[in-house]
Amino acid sequence: MNGFRPRLVFSRPAPTPVAPDQAERFRLLVLPHLDAAYSYARYLARDPAAAEDIVQDAFLRAFRAFASCRGNEKAWLLTIVRNCFLDWTRANRRAPPDIEAETVDGEHPETILQRRQDAEAVRATVEALPEPFREALVLRELEELPYKDIAALTGAPIGTVMSRLARARAMLATMLLAREDEGSAA
Structure with missing residues (x-):
């Protein structure tokens, strides 16, 4: 075809690679607060499935912005969870399903x-x-x-x-x- 080569154009720049030591620090300092983040999101959203989505989004945002964390990782993470919840409420306002209690x-x-x-x-x-x-x-x-x-x-x-x-x-x-x-x- 007469030498024409399509050029790929990306709308977003490729993500900046995270240094392995930053990823390890994130895993050690932020990941232990996963249960707290889920619990908080579940009480805010009143919906377990929505809470999972909110927490997933929050952890992605937290991972990307981990360099900006200045101590007290739990409060920092829960702030991100709250912001993700606020974004979620603007995007999807729906009635929560019934919540099942855990068995003992x-x-x-x-x-x-x-x-x-x-x-x-x-x-x-x-x-x-x-x-x-x-x-x-x-x-x-x-x-x-x-x-x-x-x-x-x-x-x-x-x-x-x-x-x-x-x-x-x-x-x-x-x-x-x-x-x-x-x-x-x-």
Whole structure:
């Protein structure tokens, strides 16, 4: 064909290769927080499948931006997870599916059922909290982040974080007691 050779044109530049020592540091410092990232994403999204997508996107972003991490890898990663969740909510707003409780082996079936019901009641109650309160509660109580890190992650002053936590705990207690009263009345 008269010597014409097509030239490949890429819309994006090829990714910058990551140094092997950076990849190893990422694996050692950030990967241990995978469960925390998933848990946080699951509470934010209220959907296990969406949480997986959010965490996958967050880890990809974190890997690419690992050189910008300046200590406290867990808070840094959870900030990325939060940003990915916000991007996800803008892109897909959909109703979450039902969440299945995990089974516990070696226990009486009634105990397992009661534990599942209790866990689902607490999970549903936490998920029913308004987002800023739910987020603060999950970060403090489940992920055990200090107030300072929660404030940095959410962009709220420490006083606001403390107020949100106090209000979230009060709302959670009120809602759980109301559920308990409804259950005993039935």
